[in-house]
Amino acid sequence: MDFGLTEEQAMIVETTRAFVENELYPHEAEVERTGHLRMDLIKELQAKAIEAGLYAANLPEEVGGAGLDTLTWLLYEKELGRANYALHWTCVARPSNILLAGNDEQREKYLYPCIRGEKWDCLAMTEPGAGSDLRGMKASAREDGDDFILNGTKHFISHADLADFTIVFMATGEEQTPRGPKKKITAFFVDKGTKGFTVREGYRNVSHRGYTNAVLEFDDCRVNRRQVLGEVHKGFDVANDWLGATRLQVASTCLGRAERALAHAVSYAAEREQFGQKIGKFQGISFKLADMAMELKAAELLTREAGWKYDQGTVTEADMSMAKLKATEVLAFIADEAIQIHGGMGLMDELPLERIWRDARVERIWEGTSEIQRHIISREMLRAHGA
The missing domain is CATH 2.40.110.10 (Butyryl-CoA Dehydrogenase, subunit A, domain 2)
Structure with a gap:
């Protein structure tokens, strides 16, 4: 497994991150405070995502998608995952690949309109x-x-x-x-x-x-x-047959938010002064940063490995469950520690940390709870011994 990004992968990451930062971040405060995503805003951002080639990128080229391999798709999902979920999921839609299981008539009625941004x-x-x-x-x-x-x-x-x-x-x-x-x-x-x-x-x-x-x-x-x-x-x-990789999608979007939270924590620790020095110099803070970085890397490696194995046809249910379990729990850990490093300011909505902290909670429940993932992992281990 090559841990470096290809030229194409690096371009997709750069393009997606730029879109997220320039087009989605500016609308986060409105959506968070109103709890509502305006249809006119959806249509505006949807058109921009289609123009940028980011819409329905999870689907094969032969049906009008971008035809990304699994690992590249997960890198793309990670970048989208940095933003408010409603913004990236609705405005940069990824129609469920279960639609590919449809016959020709069903594809015409359901799949292709979703790829064109005409239906959800x-x-x-x-x-x-x-x-x-x-x-x-x-x-x-x-x-x-x-x-x-x-x-x-x-x-x-x-x-x-x-x-x-x-x-x-x-x-x-x-x-x-x-x-x-x-x-x-x-x-x-x-x-x-x-x-x-x-x-x-x-x-x-x-x-x-x-x-x-x-x-x-x-x-x-x-x-x-x-x-x-x-x-x-x-x-x-x-x-x-068609929904297996959704756990990896959840893992990847969690990685994006965890990375964003960690970046805020590192920046704050490098700038904030207390008792005559930067707070990042204190072991109580520096050790937190080290643990956050280590856990994030572990989660990312599990997710990338599972994505790579998915394309090789060797992925197991346990591989995907480990990635989903680790990434969702690491996101919760990093979000909480990032707020602790910021103190009271971490809970204010001027920063995205309180949102990332709140949003992290559902990730350990949907697409299979953490308990279900642990059951899948242990079941695969025991089956090897006939249990």
Whole structure:
């Protein structure tokens, strides 16, 4: 594995960072204080991102994306991750690559408009009573001729208020396994405005202001068989085939914010004077900086290795879980220590530190909690011994 960046990678990092600093940073204060991302601002920044070649960069060239390999994509995600989440996720959208699993008709209707910036997508899995246990979902779909009738509730669905359609996962049957009965899952495209499909305002969230969540309600919502993504009863196969790298995406955006927080801490420690000297000279501060830098490098190496192995076809579930777990917990650690170094000023909204600190909390929960990641890692270790 080569730890240096290629000329192309260095250019992508430089271009993305410049866009984030020049186009996204100036709007952070407004979004943080209002909790709202204006549609006119979205459209303005979206157009600039498309012009810069940064929009839908996660998708292959043959469908209109940038065709980045996984490692380069993660470097790009890290730079975007420096900014307010709502700004970079909405205005520099990366449509879910699960859309690539669609057939030609579905790609025309859903994938390509997302790549062109004409539509937004969202994924709906989580339910109020299921949480991390996706097989425990109660929302269901039953066949009725050439249609399916969907019923149930999903919640914590990111930016569903903005999305033009959702990819929703529903229980469509049950199968017997050595560990007891398990539900069969099917994925469906459901367009906003479909009768029986309601998007309700979600919960107020301490993390990622301006990035909304919603409650989705399905009440005898009828969709045609043509709206099945993949095969009936094979929804988990679709998710496993196309959503595996999302943990690495979370890890990378966390690295960007952690690096930003550390830079603020180093700058402040080098400038702030107490008792006749720079506070960075005190061991109580200098040791913090050293630990922050070391932990950040460890998280970045885990993430880069997993990205590299993903492209080699050798990545494991444990590799991705280690990267996600380490990066999210390192972000929380660095954000907290950066505030401690700044003292009272660290908690003021003149600096991004209090936001980074708040935003860090959700990262250890979504895309699999820290406990789930530890379970995946230990399970892989034990399986090698037949346990």
